[in-house]
Amino acid sequence: MRRRIILLSIILFFALFEPVWTGYLRVFSVKPDILLLSVVLTAAFLNFWEAVFWGMIAGFLKDIFSVYGIGINTLLFPVWSAVVVRISRKMTIDDDYALMAVAAIVVFFNGAVCRFIFSLSDRDIPFGVSLRVMLISPVYTAVLLPILRKWLNYFKCLESCRKNTGEEIF
Amino acid sequence: MFNFKRKSSGFIAAGCILLFLFANVIPGLRAPSLNICKYPLSLLNSVRREIGGMVFYRRNLIENIKLKEEINALNRKINDFQEISIENKRLTQLLSFKQNSPSKVVAARVIAHSPDNWSSVIVIDKGRTSGIREGLVVINHLGLVGRVIETSIAASKVMLMNDPDFGVSAIDQRSRQEGLVVGGLGNLLIMKYLPRDCDIEAGDTIITSGFTERYPKGMLIGAVYETGQEFSGLSNYAVIKPAADLASLEEVLVIIV
Numbered sequence: 001m002r003r004r005i006i007l008l009s010i011i012l013f014f015a016l017f018e019p020v021w022t023g024y025l026r027v028f029s030v031k032p033d034i035l036l037l038s039v040v041l042t043a044a045f046l047n048f049w050e051a052v053f054w055g056m057i058a059g060f061l062k063d064i065f066s067v068y069g070i071g072i073n074t075l076l077f078p079v080w081s082a083v084v085v086r087i088s089r090k091m092t093i094d095d096d097y098a099l100m101a102v103a104a105i106v107v108f109f110n111g112a113v114c115r116f117i118f119s120l121s122d123r124d125i126p127f128g129v130s131l132r133v134m135l136i137s138p139v140y141t142a143v144l145l146p147i148l149r150k151w152l153n154y155f156k157c158l159e160s161c162r163k164n165t166g167e168e169i170f
Numbered sequence: 171m172f173n174f175k176r177k178s179s180g181f182i183a184a185g186c187i188l189l190f191l192f193a194n195v196i197p198g199l200r201a202p203s204l205n206i207c208k209y210p211l212s213l214l215n216s217v218r219r220e221i222g223g224m225v226f227y228r229r230n231l232i233e234n235i236k237l238k239e240e241i242n243a244l245n246r247k248i249n250d251f252q253e254i255s256i257e258n259k260r261l262t263q264l265l266s267f268k269q270n271s272p273s274k275v276v277a278a279r280v281i282a283h284s285p286d287n288w289s290s291v292i293v294i295d296k297g298r299t300s301g302i303r304e305g306l307v308v309i310n311h312l313g314l315v316g317r318v319i320e321t322s323i324a325a326s327k328v329m330l331m332n333d334p335d336f337g338v339s340a341i342d343q344r345s346r347q348e349g350l351v352v353g354g355l356g357n358l359l360i361m362k363y364l365p366r367d368c369d370i371e372a373g374d375t376i377i378t379s380g381f382t383e384r385y386p387k388g389m390l391i392g393a394v395y396e397t398g399q400e401f402s403g404l405s406n407y408a409v410i411k412p413a414a415d416l417a418s419l420e421e422v423l424v425i426i427v
Contacts, residue, residue: 019282019293023417029356030287065282067289067319067329114288118334125288125334129355133287 007042007054010152014038015061030136032144033107035062039077040103041149043084044093055081072117080106096146104142111137264421267311273386275309275423276300281325290333290355292316292419297324300424305384307425313390313413314338314378315422326424330416331359331391339381340391345369348379351391351410357417358395359410370397370408386425 014035022031039058043051059077066073084102093099111134118125223230264277278294296302298321308315308328316336320327329336332353340351340361347368349361364370374394380387392412399406 015285018285022285023283026417031285033286035285062285065285065291065293065327067284067291067327067333067335073286111287114286118288123334124352126354133355137287 008057010038010042011035011054011058011061015058015064018062019065027140028132028136030133030140032141033110033137034141034144034148036077036080036107036110037103037141037145037148038152039081040084040106041099041145041152043081044088044099044102046081046085048082048085051081051085052078055079072114076110076113080110096149099149100142100145103145104138107138107141108134260421263311264423267423274426276302276426277421277423278302278326279421280419288355289335290330290353290416291319292328292330292422294326294328294422294424295324296424297322297326299323301426302326302424307384307386307389308422309389309425310414310419310422312415313392314385315414315416315419317384318424328422328424330419331412331414332356332416337382338385338391339379340376341379342370342394343375343377345374348381349408351376357411359392359412361394361408361410362400362405364397364406364408366399366404366406368406370394370406372396376408376410 018031018034022034025032035058039055042054046054055078056074059073059075060071062073062077063071084106087093087102091098093102111130115125115130115134276296278296278300280292281295282293284291294308302318302321304318304321306318308317314331316328316330316333318326319329330353331338331351332355334353334355336353338351339348341348345368347364347370349364349368351359351361354360361370361376372394376391376394378385378387378389378391390413392410395409395411397406397408
């Protein structure tokens with residue numbers, strides 16, 4: 001129960017933090033995807049179904065502030081959570097560099113899928129802008145991962161997310 | 171011989187004292203004598219201060235700390251007042267624009283921005299209870315900002331001009347050349363479908379043409395930054411710098427038609 005409250009608090013905090021504060025963190029007009037980053041971080045510590053569930057909650061919260069009412073993030077975030085859980089079972093992603101690489105790949109593919117869906121729905125985003133977002137956003141988001149992880153570790157949030165069965169995920 | 175020197179020095183000293191006293195009695199000599207006294211007095215005073223500083227060191231230290239804290243508090247107040255003054259100027263501009271505007275407008279604060287990089291949307295703190303409906307035009311005192319796309323009871327989402335889904339028919343104020351202004355997620359807008367021989371130059375003012383529903387004619391969009399030819403070569407385009415600073419909006423006006 002305590003673990004779920006902590007997870008919900010983390011996701012709610014970042015869901016509200018992103019629309020208000022990330023505007024100040026723009027680099028070349030690109031913002032970091034803090035909510036997706038928190039999903040990747042927590043998914044690395046959770047079991048499969050929990051990661052998918054919390055990914056869906058995070059995606060839904062992000063869609064509330066989005067323009068496109070299709071629910072892209074509600075569908076994509078659980079997928080990325082599941083992918084991160086699978087990766088964490090195949091290889092060790094305990095250290096910051098491995099997690100940063102995973103986060104960068106997830107953010108890149110998230111951007112690519114979004115761009116693809118927009119092109120199908122006649123939402124014309126210039127190719128140069130798409131390229132800028134898809135290249136800068138993964139790097140920028142991944143660079144923030146150690147800071148976010150340190151901050152969550154300070155409040156012992158990630159330790160509380162570990163499974164109670166005693167089996168270490170990595 | 172020694173007696174003579176002692177006697178003469180005594181006479182000289184007595185003479186000086188008498189002269190000094192005499193000088194202070196006579197007003198005309200008072201100022202020069204005061205000037206002469208100034209330097210030894212200053213010296214004695216600085217010695218007194220130094221000794222006082224050593225004797226009253228602890229008292230001075232406490233007073234120093236207290237005064238520094240007071241200065242910090244006052245500086246913080248000054249900063250707060252400066253912030254209030256800037257906000258006051260901004261709101262005064264907005265209010266005077268609202269009062270002079272012929273349309274009925276509702277002022278709203280921006281409370282959030284879009285969380286992703288694929289859209290340019292803001293959330294304002296007014297909704298259906300304030301008369302805001304979907305499709306209404308949003309402006310500020312500098313020019314056009316966007317349009318309302320979603321409303322709830324107490325909040326609304328506004329699509330900004332630089333969102334890719336935004337489009338408004340516009341004309342060049344000087345040459346009356348028509349085109350379509352669309353957003354591209356950056357800080358600049360694109361005016362498309364301009365003929366190859368169009369008369370548009372950098373610096374021209376772009377305003378709404380009135381052909382798009384709900385956008386009144388003559389609303390300022392921005393100024394031309396540069397022009398160019400489309401990749402296909404069939405038409406030209408113009409890059410527009412929006413008049414409103416879309417990256418740092420704090421208050422907006424919604425035109426209630």
